[in-house]
Amino acid sequence: MYINIPETNKTRIVLVGAGFGGLILAKKLSLQHYQVVLIDRHNYHTFQPLLYQVATGGLEPGSIAHPLRKFIKSRPELILRIAEVTRIEAAAKEVYTSIGKLHYDILILATGSKTNFFGQEKLPEFAMRMKTVPQALDLRSMILQHFEEALLTSDLKERDAHTTFVVVGAGPTGVETAGALGELKKHVLPRDYPELDLRRMQIHLVEAGPRVLAGMSEQAGKRTLDFLKELDVQVWLGQPVQEYDGQTVRFASGKELRAGTLIWSAGVIGAAPEGLPDEVKGRGGRLRVDTFNRVEGLDGVYAIGDLAWMPTNDYPNGHPMVAPVAIQQAKRLADNLNRQVSKQPLKPFKYFDKGSMATIGRNRAVVDIGKVRFQGFFAWFVWMFVHLMSIVGFRNKMVVFVDWFWNYISYDRALRLIIRPFKR
C-alpha cells in the first residue's frame, strides 16, 4: 500500500535519514520545485558526537535529540514520515517502508553508518553500541546496574567483573568514552558507592591498530595517551578482540579478561538499505558515488555522508566517515538539485577539512587544525565551544550548557538514572 501523501505534480524527492546531512537537505532543497518527503525511523535528529555523554550520565537524551517536527515547522510544505526503510526497488523507483511504499523521482540516501563487528558472531549479541539514543540509554543503565550488582556480592572476583569496562576501538568515540568512564571513576562513583573499593574499577581501551586517534596527528595521539593515563585508563594497542560472551573478552593474542561490559566503538560500515544491487557497493558497505553524489548506475539515486563512497585523488579510499563530510556534501547536493531545475551546470564536491578534535575528560582535549595542533585546557574549551554551537536548537544548546557547567563545578554527573533497566 502506498503511504498517504498529498498529491502534487512537482518532482518528488524522497530523502531518507535526518542525520547531519539529511537535515541540511531538508532545509535547503527548493520546496517550490520539489515535493520533499523526509523519512526517518526516529521523530528526532540525534547529535551523535555526544551520545557517549548520555551513556555516562552527563547529559539528558532530550539535550542531544531535536524533534524533527520542530525543525521543519518553518517549512510546512515539507512532508515528514516516521518509518523504517526496509527496501529500495530502484527499477520501479519505489521505497518500501514499515508504513507502506512510496514512489520517488529522486531518492537521496542519507542513512549514515552502523556498527561494524567485522563478521564476529557473538559480539553483536553481547557488545554495547552507541549509535542511537536508546542504545546510549541502555549503556547508561547497564553501567549503573553493574555497580548495584557489585554491592550484592562479597566475592571480589565477581565484583571486579562487574566493575571492569572494556572499550574497543581507540578512535574519537572510544577515547571519549574511556575518558568519561575515567571521570566517573575519579570523581563520581567513589561518593556513590562508599561500600566498594573504587580503585578496583578497571577501564581498558583496546585498539587493534598501533595507535590511538589514528585519524589525528602523532602529537595528539601522544598527549591523549598521557591524558588517559591520568584518568587511570589502561590502553592496549595492537590487540584485536576476537570474542566476547558477556563475561570474558578473548584477544587474538590469546589473552583473556573478565569484564561485565564491552563497548564496541571499533568501526562502522555504511548503513545501506536492502535491495540495492551489489555493483553499487564500494568499500565498507558504502555506495559508490561520483563527485555529484550520484550513485553509480542507479538513475535518480543519490547518497551522501557516511553512506557515500567517493574516492578522489585526495581521498583514494573515500572520505572520512565524519559529520563535516555529510554536511558539506548535503550543502553541495542541495545546491546542485536546486540548480538542476534551472538547468544550471552542476558543481562537483570538494571536501574542506576543518580539522578534528577529541576530548578525554575535564580540561583535557586534543585539537588538530591543519598544521596547528594544541592540547589541554584551551583545546578542551575549543572542543566545548564547537560542540555547543553544533547542537541543533537553541533550547538544547542552553540545556547542554547548564549541564556542562553543573558537571564542571560540582564534579558530578546528575543523570545517573536507571529509568529502564537494561535486560540482555
Added chain:
Amino acid sequence: MYINIPETNKTRIVLVGAGFGGLILAKKLSLQHYQVVLIDRHNYHTFQPLLYQVATGGLEPGSIAHPLRKFIKSRPELILRIAEVTRIEAAAKEVYTSIGKLHYDILILATGSKTNFFGQEKLPEFAMRMKTVPQALDLRSMILQHFEEALLTSDLKERDAHTTFVVVGAGPTGVETAGALGELKKHVLPRDYPELDLRRMQIHLVEAGPRVLAGMSEQAGKRTLDFLKELDVQVWLGQPVQEYDGQTVRFASGKELRAGTLIWSAGVIGAAPEGLPDEVKGRGGRLRVDTFNRVEGLDGVYAIGDLAWMPTNDYPNGHPMVAPVAIQQAKRLADNLNRQVSKQPLKPFKYFDKGSMATIGRNRAVVDIGKVRFQGFFAWFVWMFVHLMSIVGFRNKMVVFVDWFWNYISYDRALRLIIRPFKR
C-alpha cells in the same frame, strides 16, 4: 539468601520506598543509633507531581528524577539497595526482595500508592497510568505516535480516534493533564502537523463525581471549569467509566466514545507489600496505624504517607493521600524514633494543612490556602514557585526553570520525542 549488608550491632531499620516520606526519613534517622537500609525499586526519587509534564513533552525525565545515591552521599553509612520488595514476613521480621531477604528490627513502609481501577477488568490492560517515570514516558511516546499514525490515514473517523484523548478523574492530576493536552492542542501541535486539522483533536475530562477538584473549594472548582473551557477541554461530570478496550470508552450511562488514548487518574489505593495480614488493612488498601504511625498489631512495623490509614477526629476517613502528609509524618516518625533511643516520650502526629493548588495551563491555576483563595496568573506563579522549590536537588531546580522559561516564551514543548516507541 540474605542480602549482603555490612554487619553491625546497631538496631536495623529497613526503610522501604524513597518517595517524599522515605527521603525525609533517610535524611533524618540517627545513623549513630540505627543501621538504616533504604530499599527502592528505582535508583532515583520521582517528583510525582510533575510526571504529567514529562508525559506531555514539557520536561525531561531527568529533571524530576533525583539519583538516590546522590541524595545519600552526605551520609555514607546509609545503606541503599535497589530492589523490589516482594513480601513481608512480620512474624520472622524479614523482608523478601528481588535480590534476597533481610532481617529488620524496625520496618518502615513508605511505599505510597498505586493506581486504583476499582476492580475493572480490561482497564488495567488498556488505560495509561502516570505513577512512574517509565509510565509517563510511555504516555509521551503514545501521544506522539497517535499523531504520526493519524497522518497515515485519510479516513476521518480513524484520524479522530487517534487524536481523541480521554482523561478519567478530575482530581489535580487529571485536571493538570487535561490542561497540558489543551496547551499542546492550542500552541504546539498545529505547527507540528500542518497536514492535520487540529480543531478535530478532542480532549475529554471525565469524572464520576459531581465536580472537578473535589478536594478544593467550590470557587477553585468553578474557575477550573472556565480555564478548561478556554483550553477546549470537554468536561463530563457524574459519568463513571465502565469499560475501555483500547478503542472505545463505555460509560455507565451507556454512552460510548471512540478514543485512542485513555489516561487513568481516577484514584489510588495503598501499595502495601504482600504478606501482611488482612486485619491490618484499613480503607483503600492502606494500613491501619496509630497516631505514632505504628501499624496496628505488628511489632516494630511503621507505615507513613499514602500507605498509612490514620483516622482521627479531623480526618475520620484517614488523611488525604498527598505529599505534605507523607512529609510531615516522616518528620514526626524520624523524630520519634530518634527520641526512642534516649527513652524520651513520643509525640503523636498532627497534620498541618498548608492548602492545595492545581495548574490548568499557561497563566492559569487555582490556589486554596485555608480561607484564602485565588485563581489566575498570580496563582499560576505561586504554583510554579512552590513546585520549583519542592523539586529535589539544585541542578533539577535549575533545569526545570530553564525548561519552563523556554516553554513559556516559545509556546513550545521541546521534548516531543519518541525515544522508545510505546507498544501495547
